[in-house]
Amino acid sequence: MTLQFLRNADGTVTGRNETNGFTVTHADEEEVKRQLYEDAGWEYTPPPPPLPPGHHRFLLTHEEDGSCGFEDERYAGLRERPPEGCVPAGHGHFALECERPGKTLLDAVAATVAEIRRDHGLVMNGLRVAGRPEEWPDAEVRSGDAAARVAHLVLTAAHRSRRLGYGRKELVRLLDATGIE
Structure with a gap:
């Protein structure tokens, strides 16, 4: 259909x-x-109400190796004490549905990822977005779908780089080489 x-x-x-x-x-x-x-004949779920200014809605995921489900023991602390504004959810793997403050979506995601790493020793490595990244119009806002896709790509790159033995210096050097300000 x-x-x-x-x-x-x-x-x-x-x-x-x-x-x-x-x-x-x-x-x-x-x-x-x-x-x-x-x-x-499909169930329709209306979109959630808009968030107040300065807050962002996102779904952080942890997809280590495809074998760790929601009930995996390493997520026990996060299930019991998630960051404020986040709710644990099973999406075929462990995830957190979050509504968090931040100047931009990337700020909100970064603060949440850092809090989880600090408090639970776990690095979230994905951000759920619909579809595949495509070219976005210049007018795309920093807090919209495009921002979520950028955050997802950065988290995924960090996770995969770590697994390949690359560290922060290599990633920062690569970002610096692009000339991003």
């Missing part, structure tokens, strides 16, 4: 279920999504 969404020039959104031809147009994108899900 394929569901398609199209933003129209007049500000409305059109959704179509390609399987049966059901089409709906509405000014509210979530209403279009709800009706398409209903037509497809």
